[in-house]
Amino acid sequence: MKAETFTHLRCMVGRTWGPFIFGVVIAIASIAPAEEQPPETDDSDSIAAPMVSGFDRFARHDELSPTLAGSLLISELSCVSCHASDDQWLKPKRGPRLTGAGNRLQPTWLKQYLANPAAMKPETTMPHVLSQLPESQRGEAIDALVAFLGSQQQPFAVIKAGGALPVVHEFWKRGDADRGNKLYHTVGCVACHDPDPDYETVESKPSAIDELIEQLDPEEIADLGLASEARRVDSVPHGDLVSKYSLRSLTMMLLDPTKTRPSARMPSLRLSPLEAADIAAHLLRDQTTKQIEIQSNDAPQSTVEQGRALFVQLRCAACHDASDALAAAPAKPLLELNAAAPESCIENPAGGMPRYAFDDEQRNAIRARLNARRIENLAAADEVDFRMLQLNCYGCHRRDERGGVGRFRKAYFETIGHVDLGDEGRLPPTLGGVGRKLTPKALAAVFHPKTVPHRPFMTARMPSYSADAVDPLVRGFQEADRGDQSDAVDILPPQQEMADAGRDLVNTGCVGCHAFRGESLPGVVGIDLSGTTRRIDSKWFYEFVLNPSAVKKRTRMPTFFPDGKSNRPELLDGDVQRQISAIWAYLQYLDKEPLPEKIETVRSANYELSPMEKPIVLRTFMEQAGTHAIAVGFPQGVHFAFDAEQMRLAIGWKQRFLDARGTWFERFTPPADPLGDAQIKMPAGPLVIVDENGGKHEGENADYRFRGYRLDAAGVPTFLYDVAGWSIEDRIEATESGTLRRSVTVKRTGKVRSNTSDQKLRLLAHAAERLKPQGDVAVSDQHGLTVTLTEDLARTGSLRRSGDGDQWLIPLDSHDRNTAILEYRW
Amino acid sequence: MIRILVLALMTLTFPLSMVRGDEEEYYRLIDVSVAKAATDSRSKNWKPAPDGLALEVGGLALLDDSRLAVAIRKGEVWILDGVYDDPPDNVTYKRFATALHEPLGLLYHNGDLYTAQRSELTRLRDVDGDDVADEYLTAANGWGVTGHYHEYAYGPKLDGDGNLWITLNIGLGLKDDQLKRIVPNAALGYRQGRWRGWGMKLTPAGELVPVCAGMRSPSGLGANAAGDMFYTDQQGNWVATNSLHHMRPGAFFHHAEALASMNEPGSTIDGVEKVPSGLPLPQALEQFQQLRPPAVWFPYKKMGQSTTDIMLDQSDGKFGPFAGQLFVGEFTQAGINRVFLEKVDGEYQGACFPFRLGFASAVLRMTQGSDGSVFVGLTNRGWSSLGRASYGLQRLVWTGKTPFEIKEMRAQPDGFELTFTQPVDPESAGDVNSYRMTSYTYLYHATYGSDEIQTQTPTLMAAEVSEDRLRVRLRIEGLRPYFVHELNAAGVRDASGRPLLHPEAYYTLNRIPNDHQTATAP
Structure with a gap:
């Protein structure tokens, strides 16, 4: 979809948009009403009234009081740079710092x-x-000024x-x-500046409000x-960037x-x-x-010095910082100015007065402000309004029926991936009541350069600003916004229980549109609710969840409490306050709580x-099986982990096997944890x-060497390892009866060293504290693990008792090959 | 003074064609499989794109003239067919192996695939011929794995003698249970797992041998044409900037904590009693006998931010004019750089040059296809990179047009000799004002990275163009051993008046050849 262009349709009479069409301007000016005639100065044929976004968008349509409009012009045109005033509102915007003009601006442009x-x-x-x-x-x-700036x-x-x-x-x-x-065209530049008429926006549904207006x-x-809202909003001009930068x-x-x-x-x-280089390349594409x-x-130093003197004399230094150029003596203080003077900066300037290209609306506003002298007792709301006008927050945000993304600009505000989330998903949020909604810390964080975007699905970015x-x-x-809240209902103190x-409640509704800790239902793109309780004021949360559209007009968020009643009457006695408080409690503990069930x-x-x-x-890594863990899960619902460093069967468990996300995709490699139940520690050691020497096995014999594993046709791994000239094949699999069946075969590799002839190979069938025989062929420990051997082997075994652990040992005779079968039941 | 002015003017304006981005004209990129969307590579909740295989490439190995094996970080090996198609619309995928713990290398050797996973070097065997591995055999293990995430294992790569080489990342700030798995009684009190920060080789006889130490994040290995093995390291603690090193017995490179294994049986390093910290590299080399300078430094930002894989161009010209040179992957800036090496006094040193940016994500792996084109494996999860995706596989193809580049830069007793890919315009190339040179070194210290220090401007006395116009001899006063010599030849033009595609070259001048020696290319 091609967005409509702006410049062609700009309707403000007497304004111009480029030196190349002066003729047209003059033509328009000549048919314009008398009060909008361009001011009479010696350069009248090329003058256009200075653009101040808030003034043009609101004051020219009688939406600002004359004194407010005048204040805005006085600050944005930097009057107080020369005409001192202690009124904080009138603090001059000033012009760009020129301390680096020499390597930033083209001399011919200057x-x-x-x-x-x-x-x-x-x-x-x-x-x-x-x-x-x-x-x-x-x-x-x-020439002198350009030399000085150079x-x-x-x-x-x-x-x-x-x-x-x-x-x-050299990224530039x-x-x-x-x-x-x-x-x-997507990050937000065109909230204030002209889009390129040839830029094609992706076809998206027109904004609901625009549809209505149509x-x-x-x-x-x-x-x-x-x-x-129906009004076209003018753009802040770029000027000729190609020759400037x-x-x-x-x-x-x-x-x-x-x-x-x-x-x-300009934030x-x-x-x-x-990205900055990309945008620069775009803006300078016509170089x-x-x-x-x-x-x-x-330039010779003398010309530079001549320029420096002019820079001071012409009062450039009042608005622009430059090295070694102090501002000239101040002019008459603002309070002493006569708004009706026949000769002034605003009309018929004479002598050293600067020439502004004001039109009468602007003059009238400035006069109104000057005549008002001092303005006292301003409300906080006025303070906010004024600052939003100065910074042109209204270019993106709406607050108290003022501002918002201008009509015909909305097409440039998209969602990443073009998901339809309505205007809320693509347009910057309205700021009505935001001081009550956000906690002070969260509010300040919005502006901070390091804060990550709260609406990552939006292509437009919230600019960053300094705290000042x-x-x-x-x-x-x-x-x-934080007026008297004594009547407001608050949530009940959050309790873990x-x-x-709360988890149950969010599962019915919130998961349909919101993410939780970065996880969401397929296709769901929405604000992540983790951190909500740190960002949002609890009273606001209560009101909003109870009846969203009462708090936020035209929101897509539905209510889950129609007519103030819960649609989950079975939970917490259907008590609305307790239910909303439960959601709050769940969100507060979200870091530790399981995700909503559906997610x-x-x-x-x-x-x-x-x-x-x-x-x-x-x-993977497992706490129970070390950093060489090999976990094996079976369809029978019985699983184990083998420690391939210590050559031991480490643990067994049942039902659900493992979640692999941490192993597959997490940088910090968290150990994998069994998901199921009935976790049991297997006998200690290999x-x-x-x-x-017939003594107790120390378990730290370093002679073991892991050789890998082999998968058979059934997909069961057989672990391969060596010890002392023997090679061992160790196969463990689940049985239908919920046990693990282990088959271990030892073979001589023929590489037995001569001095190890007295070594005895033994099967350590069980090792734990206080082992207990179960009949003739089984031994169990106090955690409920029973190891069963075949009768022939069991007969030759013996229980060796000791204070820190019993061992059930079976000698393996020194034939070339020997297989033992064991079963683990728990 | 005049020269500076001329150079200043020279850098002011360029015709449009000189702004980079022209690399595409000479080396074209083809997406074999690239993730459809970028993801937040550092997110704790990182997820692959919803569709397709999460081709986070950890290893690449050519199987035959049509098939490519790809190890992916989630622990699988896939066999891709149809990867040479252009466009590659009919690539097939077959899963060959699973359950590997973050494999970061892949080598096809004697009929089997080998890969280094966190805890071992594994040989994957397909016994029954169904293109699915049945045996996961441990070819080598025994290094410390404390469980710290940074303990990656990379490789293997094959050298000229049939050894399989691996490198082991250092751990960073171990704690809790990790400390139970460190080298007992480690030298100098450093707390690291066994052989962490070491390069090791598995001999054809099956013995795993520690060779050299002091690595921080050695994510790339590769042999040169002579069969000698190199690795790249990444800027960080003890590592001033990214670097390329020749792996040889007894050499110590940067990271002091690798000395934890100094007293382990098999160690090739001994007798280090104290590690100096905070000295300029030339002084540190004097005080620390075992310390060896890198063959090539990659000045930070100018030559990327994280070096990765090493690939030798063995295409005999099918990949353009750089046959026999090394290509080095670049993670953060999603690119590939180029390296020329020579031996001076029996030690490798040389220069690096920018080559190609613009990959879809971080470049971790490269392997040359049978047609000379290069498969490039991408993944940026855990860190950050330029590019539009989090992972994928691309192929870089030479278009047949020869870029005008500095092909080689050789040290001479009194300067350097440049060899170009195309004849130069003798007037601009013979003008000393067409060149700028600075030299600098780095601090050897325990902190993260180093600025360039002791920067000076050597004086260019003469630039002499050879008769065939392919070489220029730069006579320079003020060469300094162990310093990086940064050259910018922005004023040099080829016969048709075009400037160099990349005017920069960075020579690590560890040794200045004396008059009686001629440097030898390996």
């Missing part, structure tokens, strides 16, 4: 920009400063690479314009209060915009170095000769090994031992 800022970058907030000089002096002044050299940051961060050498040369095009006529739209300087700007623009109006979109670096400055930039917001949200009921079942299907026709072998 030249043209200084000659007429709005011509090079229509709608720029930078005033035409040089217009205060006579035409004849401008050329020389520009001398402002600051090395680019070195990006530290690591195992978690690939940083390709490696950008791929196609990838950049896709990133530009069907209404303007009056109905107004009646329904949807006028704001080098690949490297644009890449580095995109990677960390606040380094040069501390105002954070960091958490790009990787290569005929790729500019990788900026040409160095070779968003501190007023974080505090303001809470103050504004409630978690079982657990699906997960088992993927990773649980369930022998059906043949045995299944898994080589089955066949060399008994040198």
